[in-house]
Amino acid sequence: xxxxxxxxxxxxxxxxxxxxxxxxxxxxxxxxxxxxxxxxxxxxxxxxxxxxxxxxxxxxxxxxxxxxxxxxxxxxxxxxxxxxxxxxxxxxxxxxxxxxxxxxxxxxxxxxxxxxxxxxxxxxxxxxxxxxxxxxxxxxxxxxxxxxxxxxxxxxxxxxxxxxxxxxxxxxxxxxxxxxxxxxxxxxxxxxxxxxxxxxxxxxxxxxxxxxxxx
Numbered sequence: 001x002x003x004x005x006x007x008x009x010x011x012x013x014x015x016x017x018x019x020x021x022x023x024x025x026x027x028x029x030x031x032x033x034x035x036x037x038x039x040x041x042x043x044x045x046x047x048x049x050x051x052x053x054x055x056x057x058x059x060x061x062x063x064x065x066x067x068x069x070x071x072x073x074x075x076x077x078x079x080x081x082x083x084x085x086x087x088x089x090x091x092x093x094x095x096x097x098x099x100x101x102x103x104x105x106x107x108x109x110x111x112x113x114x115x116x117x118x119x120x121x122x123x124x125x126x127x128x129x130x131x132x133x134x135x136x137x138x139x140x141x142x143x144x145x146x147x148x149x150x151x152x153x154x155x156x157x158x159x160x161x162x163x164x165x166x167x168x169x170x171x172x173x174x175x176x177x178x179x180x181x182x183x184x185x186x187x188x189x190x191x192x193x194x195x196x197x198x199x200x201x202x203x204x205x206x207x208x209x210x211x212x213x214x215x
């Protein structure tokens with residue numbers, strides 16, 4: 001039995017879940033008041049908080065951001081399988097095979113798909129990138145739905161769901177988020193070559209040469 005407390009064992013996940021809940025609460029509150037102000041200026045009926053949670057304004061803004069995060073993570077997890085960056089803590093070694101590259105071996109404590117083998121194993125060994133792809137597609141489709149609802153709230157001629165994908169606004173919302181996510185990955189890959197954070201697994205040890213690749 002682990003001698004560490006639940007908080008110590010799960011502190012990183014708990015902290016980011018709390019931060020996510022706090023910030024989405026802030027988004028809901030400020031977004032609701034922003035929409036009330038916009039509709040008041042246009043002499044349109046106001047929204048209750050409950051109504052706001054089903055509005056295109058909230059759905060579009062929320063899933064527009066989720067979409068870009070999951071796209072970033074899907075590409076990052078997958079591309080780091082075979083792409084390298086000399087000197088970066090975010091890259092595998094250019095010269096040596098690492099533990100993540102070895103073939104899985106069934107053992108007593110291995111996850112059940114490893115013990116099962118076959119198709120279960122083939123899916124499981126790509127499951128991290130697959131889940132992010134699924135979450136990206138889910139968020140992308142909901143982003144489109146939210147954009148449709150938001151645009152239709154002020155239109156006489158209503159857009160259909162498929163028509164949204166031909167709208168510049170939808171792609172503008174997507175591209176402005178996608179590029180920032182790709183830039184942030186490029187930044188951590190590059191800065192981890194030359195800069196350090198003692199104690200972080202995302203950094204190389206402080207005394208490691210700049211040209212040494214990997215953690």
